[in-house]
Amino acid sequence: MRLPRHAGRIAAAVLAAALALGGCSGSGGKKAEEKAASGGPRLKIAMVTHSGQGDTFWDIVKKGAEAAAGKDNVQLLYSADPEGGKQAQLVQTAIDQKADGIVVTLAKPDAMRDVLARAAAAKIPVVSINSGAEASAKLGAVAHFGQDETVAGEAAGRQLAKIGAKNAICVVHEQGNVGLESRCAGAKKTFGGKLQNLYVTGTDMPQVKSAITAKLQADKSIDGVLTLGAPFAPTAVDAAKDAGSKAKVATFDLNKDLIAQLESGAIWFAVDQQPYLQGYEAVDALWLLRSNGNALGGGRPVLTGPAIVTKDSAASLAAFANRGTR
Amino acid sequence: MAGTATAPARPPGDERLGRRSPLRRLLGRPELGALIGAIVLFAFFSAVADAFRQAGSFSTVLYASSTFGIMAVGVSLLMIGGEFDLSAGVMVTTSALVAALVSYQLTLNVWAGVAVSLAVTLALGFLNGLLYVRTGLPSFIVTLATFFMLAGANLGVTKAVTGNVASDSVRDMDGFASARSLFASSVDIGGVNVSVTVFWWLAFVAVATWLLLRTRPGNWIFAVGGAADAARAVGVPVARTKIALFMGVALCAWFLGMHLLFSYATVQSGEGVGNEFYYIICAVIGGCLLTGGYGSAVGGAIGAFIFGMTNKGIVYAEWNPDWFRFFLGAMLLVATALNLVVRRRVERSG
Amino acid sequence: MSALIGLAGVGKHYGNVIALRDVSLAVDAGQVVCVLGDNGAGKSTLIKIISGLHRPDAGTYEVAGEPVAFGSPREALDRGIATVYQDLAVVPLMPVWRNFFLGAELRRSFGRLDIAAMRRTTRDELAGMGIDLRDVDQPIGTLSGGERQCVAIARAVHFGARVLVLDEPTAALGVKQAGVVLRYVARARARGLGVVFITHNPHHAYPVGDRFLVLKRGRVLADRAKDAITRDELTALMAGGAELDELAAELSGTGTGTGADAG
Numbered sequence: 001m002r003l004p005r006h007a008g009r010i011a012a013a014v015l016a017a018a019l020a021l022g023g024c025s026g027s028g029g030k031k032a033e034e035k036a037a038s039g040g041p042r043l044k045i046a047m048v049t050h051s052g053q054g055d056t057f058w059d060i061v062k063k064g065a066e067a068a069a070g071k072d073n074v075q076l077l078y079s080a081d082p083e084g085g086k087q088a089q090l091v092q093t094a095i096d097q098k099a100d101g102i103v104v105t106l107a108k109p110d111a112m113r114d115v116l117a118r119a120a121a122a123k124i125p126v127v128s129i130n131s132g133a134e135a136s137a138k139l140g141a142v143a144h145f146g147q148d149e150t151v152a153g154e155a156a157g158r159q160l161a162k163i164g165a166k167n168a169i170c171v172v173h174e175q176g177n178v179g180l181e182s183r184c185a186g187a188k189k190t191f192g193g194k195l196q197n198l199y200v201t202g203t204d205m206p207q208v209k210s211a212i213t214a215k216l217q218a219d220k221s222i223d224g225v226l227t228l229g230a231p232f233a234p235t236a237v238d239a240a241k242d243a244g245s246k247a248k249v250a251t252f253d254l255n256k257d258l259i260a261q262l263e264s265g266a267i268w269f270a271v272d273q274q275p276y277l278q279g280y281e282a283v284d285a286l287w288l289l290r291s292n293g294n295a296l297g298g299g300r301p302v303l304t305g306p307a308i309v310t311k312d313s314a315a316s317l318a319a320f321a322n323r324g325t326r
Numbered sequence: 327m328a329g330t331a332t333a334p335a336r337p338p339g340d341e342r343l344g345r346r347s348p349l350r351r352l353l354g355r356p357e358l359g360a361l362i363g364a365i366v367l368f369a370f371f372s373a374v375a376d377a378f379r380q381a382g383s384f385s386t387v388l389y390a391s392s393t394f395g396i397m398a399v400g401v402s403l404l405m406i407g408g409e410f411d412l413s414a415g416v417m418v419t420t421s422a423l424v425a426a427l428v429s430y431q432l433t434l435n436v437w438a439g440v441a442v443s444l445a446v447t448l449a450l451g452f453l454n455g456l457l458y459v460r461t462g463l464p465s466f467i468v469t470l471a472t473f474f475m476l477a478g479a480n481l482g483v484t485k486a487v488t489g490n491v492a493s494d495s496v497r498d499m500d501g502f503a504s505a506r507s508l509f510a511s512s513v514d515i516g517g518v519n520v521s522v523t524v525f526w527w528l529a530f531v532a533v534a535t536w537l538l539l540r541t542r543p544g545n546w547i548f549a550v551g552g553a554a555d556a557a558r559a560v561g562v563p564v565a566r567t568k569i570a571l572f573m574g575v576a577l578c579a580w581f582l583g584m585h586l587l588f589s590y591a592t593v594q595s596g597e598g599v600g601n602e603f604y605y606i607i608c609a610v611i612g613g614c615l616l617t618g619g620y621g622s623a624v625g626g627a628i629g630a631f632i633f634g635m636t637n638k639g640i641v642y643a644e645w646n647p648d649w650f651r652f653f654l655g656a657m658l659l660v661a662t663a664l665n666l667v668v669r670r671r672v673e674r675s676g
Numbered sequence: 677m678s679a680l681i682g683l684a685g686v687g688k689h690y691g692n693v694i695a696l697r698d699v700s701l702a703v704d705a706g707q708v709v710c711v712l713g714d715n716g717a718g719k720s721t722l723i724k725i726i727s728g729l730h731r732p733d734a735g736t737y738e739v740a741g742e743p744v745a746f747g748s749p750r751e752a753l754d755r756g757i758a759t760v761y762q763d764l765a766v767v768p769l770m771p772v773w774r775n776f777f778l779g780a781e782l783r784r785s786f787g788r789l790d791i792a793a794m795r796r797t798t799r800d801e802l803a804g805m806g807i808d809l810r811d812v813d814q815p816i817g818t819l820s821g822g823e824r825q826c827v828a829i830a831r832a833v834h835f836g837a838r839v840l841v842l843d844e845p846t847a848a849l850g851v852k853q854a855g856v857v858l859r860y861v862a863r864a865r866a867r868g869l870g871v872v873f874i875t876h877n878p879h880h881a882y883p884v885g886d887r888f889l890v891l892k893r894g895r896v897l898a899d900r901a902k903d904a905i906t907r908d909e910l911t912a913l914m915a916g917g918a919e920l921d922e923l924a925a926e927l928s929g930t931g932t933g934t935g936a937d938a939g
Contacts, residue, residue, distance in 0.1 A: 077641075078647050079650075083597050085589070085590065088589075089386065089389070089390050089638070093386055093641045095382075096377055096382045096642070097377040098377070108492075108590075108592075108594055110492075110497075110590045110591050110592040111590040111594075113590070114589065174596075175481055175491055175595065175596030177491075540789050541787050541788065542783060542787065542789065544789075545770075545774055545777075545789070546779075548769070548770050548774070549767045549770060549774075549778050552767035552769045552770055553766070556767050559759070559761055560778050560779040560831075561779035562778060615769075619767065619768075619769040619770070
């Protein structure tokens with residue numbers, strides 16, 4: 001038994017050295033070499049979101065995080081679970097893994113309270129992104145990157161009024177997400193017309209479509225549809241077509257399909273919260289904190305949105321969107 | 327089953343009795359395949375994930391396992407009794423919501439909410455059982471219907487009562503601290519925080535095992551799952567036993583619901599959907615027969631442990647999370663296949 | 677002394693289908709009454725009435741001279757009437773001893789099962805009736821069909837049955853296995869039990885029966901003591917009796933048919 005174990009250890013050391021010299025990846029045991037290569041110790045940062053599987057928005061967040069991780073010589077551990085309790089368990093695994101920093105979303109802040117206290121006890125700095133700006137500082141996060149959902153909602157409501165809608169629906173694709181509720185509430189505040197919420201199951205696109213279609217058929221006077229996630233906007237456009245409705249579709253968030261539809265005018269505008277920025281800034285902020293003691297935002301949320309994208313501005317973003325980073 | 331108790335009762339001199347060795351008895355147990363699967367998985371993750379080997383991580387794995395495992399106890403018994411409960415996942419949320427809404431809206435001590443929730447959840451279990459017994463429809467259909475109804479009611483009632491999709495926080499209410507210490511605290515063992523649910527889980531499994539193997543209702547559970555008509559013919563109260571089994575699932579759902587409530591203080595009304603399949607998977611990995619009449623509570627617990635280990639081990643191993651579910655599925659397949667191979671081998675040689 | 681059980685003028689209908697009409701039957705202690713009949717003759721309806729699953733629509737049902745109206749098989753069982761069904765006598769996956777005591781488990785304090793006593797009793801009871809099991813912990817599904825029937829009958833005897841109702845206990849068995857069961861029925865009679873033995877096979881019924889009740893389309897076709905009927909007559913009755921005789925005569929133009937195809 002002694003020989004193979006010994007051999008394995010040598011092999012591991014050789015491999016780690018090779019990887020470290022290559023500058024791409026490696027284990028924490030070779031800090032000295034890495035320090036020489038990148039100007040700082042290699043950090044391990046965990047990012048735990050409430051994303052479902054295969055969601056474009058979160059893929060963009062992740063790409064931003066990966067870009068920052070690449071620049072900062074950070075090993076990024078990404079995981080996600082839409083259920084609050086399970087997301088908390090994932091944060092606990094990051095603590096167990098002795099991560100150097102944790103990035104979390106606070107869609108369900110109460111579920112994260114205890115585990116973030118444990119992170120604080122383990123002296124692991126936490127940065128929150130996306131939803132949960134109000135809860136962020138209270139739960140001990142050193143910074144928050146996201147858009148204020150109410151502010152973004154208000155911007156959407158104003159824009160919706162500006163394109164001439166009077167009676168609109170707000171399509172909520174994730175039940176129990178406080179952020180989505182705030183968007184609709186914010187939009188309602190500035191919209192002026194009638195805005196009602198429509199709940200759909202975001203993981204089941206045909207169901208989303210049929211629900212919107214049915215709603216538009218039931219109420220012919222609806223002239224505006226506001227979806228709260230990029231993939232739902234084209235679906236809403238289809239649904240409006242099916243229902244023979246002239247409702248104008250607008251959405252939160254952005255992806256490359258939307259750019260094309262914005263350019264063609266099928267979708268009137270998109271409220272972009274720049275997810276790439278959230279992932280990038282969160283990782284970078286943790287890196288700055290660990291390597292230079294910096295903190296961003298002065299204890300207040302750093303807003304990454306809303307940025308309203310319309311037909312005019314869509315063209316200039318097409319190249320970035322095609323890359324999957326916008 | 328209960329191999330040791332037989333020894334003194336054997337009449338001496340029957341040489342044929344010796345053929346059924348203790349080893350064979352061990353191999354005949356329903357949970358053996360799962361146990362071997364669990365050991366293999368544990369060794370595997372210990373080898374590939376450094377973080378997995380730490381005591382703190384093991385505690386996290388145990389916690390995750392316990393949240394599946396507590397439900398798997400009730401679901402395993404129900405499955406041995408020949409039925410499914412697809413409403414088990416959302417019933418957990420319902421239970422937590424009832425306690426949260428009652429306590430908050432009526433400004434009561436949270437223990438009052440806990441008690442009301444217990445009554446309501448048991449009533450839901452009773453309703454599931456009654457619907458099954460009265461309609462004669464497969465439990466799959468009956469509980470599918472209650473699953474949808476509960477999922478809808480969870481959201482509808484919460485929204486109507488609070489105006490939001492989540493219950494209001496009960497964190498600062500009377501009784502929260504004591505309820506939390508019972509349902510959602512953790513115990514320090516040698517510097518490692520072990521969630522109290524782990525101990526509750528073990529207690530649930532112990533009680534269920536005792537019930538199954540050492541009491542009359544346990545005998546009835548096997549009988550109604552194995553051959554309901556035969557059981558009825560010899561005077562087993564089949565309907566009552568089945569209703570009690572559905573209520574057993576409800577009891578577990580209530581407990582887990584209380585854990586969630588007192589862990590997080592608020593309850594998201596949309597959660598719990600889909601978990602029912604995890605509970606069923608735990609029971610099946612643990613050697614419970616999908617068609618009823620065979621299985622054990624310990625098996626369900628081992629199934630939950632396998633599930634918790636896989637679930638967290640993949641994270642500790644730092645595998646690409648995009649493949650998470652693929653790995654999960656593959657692990658489950660391996661565990662259940664191993665289980666099957668062991669069982670077949672035993673059956674052939676026995 | 678009145679009979680253990682007595683049915684007089686019993687009838688039963690399901691909707692407008694008359695399943696049983698004017699059937700009378702009495703079983704004394706130490707007597708085997710065989711109920712014979714083809715499919716649809718009303719045998720299973722009769723069993724359901726005796727065992728307490730159904731109540732008769734007409735006639736009286738008396739146990740030891742007292743009129744009864746059973747609401748469930750449990751009530752019948754409490755009066756000492758135990759029914760052993762051909763196919764649903766046992767739970768195959770459960771050990772022999774658990775099956776033996778199913779529904780009447782022995783218990784100690786705190787509701788604990790007295791497992792040792794149940795194992796011992798099961799082994800002793802079966803041994804006492806001539807069945808030698810290697811292991812009472814084996815699932816009952818691993819026993820042969822005849823052994824399973826015997827376990828079910830032994831169970832009924834052990835739990836104080838005074839009347840055994842056996843539903844086609846030999847129907848699915850080979851000659852040798854059927855012999856095991858018939859011997860067992862004879863032993864039960866020797867112990868002083870009354871037996872209602874339901875079968876469609878006169879060759880199984882005749883050796884053990886003391887009295888034979890032949891049903892046809894819900895009515896009594898014949899009701900004879902053993903000394904008033906021969907095996908051939910019984911076989912002929914079962915095969916359709918006079919009707920078949922006429923048919924045979926009509927077809928062949930010759931004498932009497934003895935129903936050689938009955939079985």
